[in-house]
Amino acid sequence: MHDIPLTPTGLVRLDAATTAVALYACDPDPDVVRGMLAAAAxxxxxxxxxxxxxxxxxxxxxxxQTPRTRPGWERVRSLAEQRRIHLVVVPAFGHIGFTLDEWLAEQRFLHRHGVSVATVEPMLDAFLAGAAR
Known part of the structure; x- marks a missing residue:
């Protein structure tokens, strides 16, 4: 399987300083969430x-948990609808939708609002290992 590029396809080329992102992660363990968000940041x-x-x-x-039942994910969707973000950075694509149908529905929603997705999954283990030190 090919790696997902960190410069997502479909992202309108903007000056890096004007590219607004949302960082999103979900997990029941707050320490894990902090590590994942730090990696995304x-x-x-x-x-x-x-x-x-x-x-x-x-x-x-x-x-x-279904993405549409998560308050945080609903906030990301709101940011997309308001055109306040161009990109969502997640630890892995599963954070947006665990099943293929959920993922595709959320991806279509984001793309309709001009928002792309990037994942830090290939580097996540290294970031989390560094945070545990």
């Missing part, structure tokens, strides 16, 4: 992307 910072105001979002739940 590091990727965003590394690309020069700016996190939108109120754009660091998490949910205290398992990935198997």
């Amino acid at each position: 590091a990727v965003a910072t590394g690309h020069g992307w700016k996190t939108a105001a109120d754009g660091t979002v998490s949910d205290d739940c398992l990935l198997t």
